[in-house]
Amino acid sequence: MTNCCKVCRNEAKQKCSGCLNVFYCSRNCQISDWKSGHKNACKPYEVKRNEKLGRYMIAARDLKAGEVLFREFAVVHGPKMISNPMCLGCHKTLAIQPHKADFYRCSRCAWPMCSNQCEMLDPHIDECKLMASKNYKCPTKNNQRQLEAIYFFILPLRFLLMKLNQPKSFDKILSELESHVDERIASRSYESHKLHLVPFIQKLLDPKIFTEQLILTAVAVLDNNCHEVSMPLRRIEMGGLFLISLILCHDCVPNTKHYVNYVEAETDILRYQMTFETTVPVKKGEHLTTTYTDTLKTTLERRRHLKQTKIFDCDCKRCRDSTELLTHGSSWKCEKCNKGLVVSMDPLDSISNWQCECCKSQYSYEEISKKLNRLQIQLSTSIKRNPEALENFIRLFNGEIYGNHLLMIEVKYMLCLMYGNIFGYEYKDLPEKLLHRKLELCHNLISIYSTIDPGQANHLQNVNFELNCAKIIETKLKLNRKIINRNDAMIAIDECLKEIRACYNVLVKETENKAIMDKRLGRIISESFV
16 A cells, blocks of 8 residues: 655655654655644654543553653742752752851842852742842741742742732643632641641732732642652752643553653753653553652552542552562551451442451451551651661561551662662672572562553653663672583573663663663673672
């Protein structure tokens, strides 16, 4: 069958690499069509709408794992409600310089900044002018707690300033995004916003335009829809409102992941770019999903967090299944028969009883919650950078909590990353017993992550990276003992290095990871010589 150029209708062999739906006979025809509107149509996703979900996103064609769906910049970003002192220009967390009594302060509004260069960066310019015009100065007394608390109004103020500077965009956002403001009325945060945030904003902005209802609705939109932007190496922890990402539905086993990279630009507003990409193959017409919670927490924890922060009850396939898709990520060992696993009788009911699958003994949700809280406190008091303390935690509670419970999986993940990497446990010092322990941990983690955090998700990629590093060391041990010959060892090591480089290529897409991943890759390459 002959394909025709979309523009001139001549015979064409070049397929658009973006949508894979149209052909062009030449580069000129492709450029012409791009300018004529194909730029907007050439997307790997389509946006749909129905009464239950509102807007949602589906795959416009068959997608491979690792395909970029979209990149976008935040329409507004800034400090979280409670924030460490941060520069309002570049958003880096601040620390008082040695031999200095205070931070550098903005010359007009007295907010802590990195330097006078940051004073003129977006989006600080507008808020600075406003505060200066109202004679508002940030408290200059160096009180850490007071400074952390006073950042609460910056992000809402920036969002509300859009009503003055970009009124159509502001109104569209408010009309399209869920605020759940009515459901938030009974919450402590709503009352706090009403008592403290509203009067503060109305001192800076005209209360006739910026009414109490408008301010509370705007804050609820931010609470419900902001993404966390975390870039520890750049000392950046803040929130951002990314609009395209909000179209994706939530699922506790999502088929996409996202990350934020720093993009050099003339103004700060364009420096933080979020990328969404698939983690597994997605068929044409299937929903594209993200997660608004930690997928590596138990069903009780995930659903509680979603209810508190996003005001909805998740009923995804994983949440409906008391075995968490046969991983038993929430299951406990039965204290009465010491044989069966205890699972929720109705995982969509947070106060449902739990029951042993073997002897049918029942436990109240209070008992299960108390046990989980007790073990979480115990883990938090363990020395997390000490493998011995973590191994002791596993031994201590192994009779009480199932080995695949996600609290145990969290501990095993930490151990997996420690063995072979941290001081005193590097491969050159690692006893063979602990090398085999690392391999065991990796296989256990992969069996769980492949179900609940699959494909190119970061945890699975990290564990696969570590597994192949450990396999290289194991291969060298076998070679030294003449269990295998040099040729077989080199073939095995080459296969491991291919897997390691594939994991590396996935993980360094997030530029925050690159320096760490370069060190990890360099270290194992140096270990791989035979």
